[in-house]
Amino acid sequence: MLKFALFCLPILLFGASDPYQMGKNLYFSKGCSGCHGISAGGINQYPPLAYRRKPFLMSKLKNYRAKKGDTQQAQMMIPFAMGLSDKEIDSITTFLSEFHENKSNYQPDMSTRGDGGS
Numbered sequence: 172m173l174k175f176a177l178f179c180l181p182i183l184l185f186g187a188s189d190p191y192q193m194g195k196n197l198y199f200s201k202g203c204s205g206c207h208g209i210s211a212g213g214i215n216q217y218p219p220l221a222y223r224r225k226p227f228l229m230s231k232l233k234n235y236r237a238k239k240g241d242t243q244q245a246q247m248m249i250p251f252a253m254g255l256s257d258k259e260i261d262s263i264t265t266f267l268s269e270f271h272e273n274k275s276n277y278q279p280d281m282s283t284r285g286d287g288g289s
């Protein structure tokens with residue numbers, strides 16, 4: 172129980188208001204990490220997203236959401252971008268462009284399955 176309370180504490184403190192934290196939660200809950208990697212560093216044909224410029228990431232996601240995808244690769248992104256609101260795109264791209272996870276609170280690994288880092 173104590174463990175659970177400790178786990179919830181940062182979520183209660185930051186989860187609802189901080190766009191970075193919201194973006195991080197969305198990145199995992201929307202399945203982005205499944206293709207782009209737990210540390211957003213890209214895997215095989217899936218491009219890296221961490222540390223990229225926010226306007227670039229935003230325009231890409233909005234294009235995908237508008238079903239603009241001229242390659243087969245881009246087609247893959249469309250269903251994932253379609254579920255995102257402007258606010259969600261804003262927080263996800265904040266998380267990715269500012270990416271400041273470190274080893275003390277984040278354990279990137281090569282597995283493509285993540286539960287959000289609990």
Ligand code: HEC
Pocket residue numbers: 198201202203204205206207216217218219220228229231232242244245246247248251252263
């Ligand atoms: C099924 C695998 C898959 C999932 C899940 C996925 N993506 Fe992608 N994503 C791709 C592929 C493939 C590309 C490259 C598309 C292209 O070549 O245009 C891409 C490209 C992108 C790009 C553009 C990067 C660039 O360099 O052009 C962004 C931004 C992006 N994805 C964000 C996201 C976000 C945010 C999510 C979660 C909501 C997500 N992706 C979920 C496969 C995926």
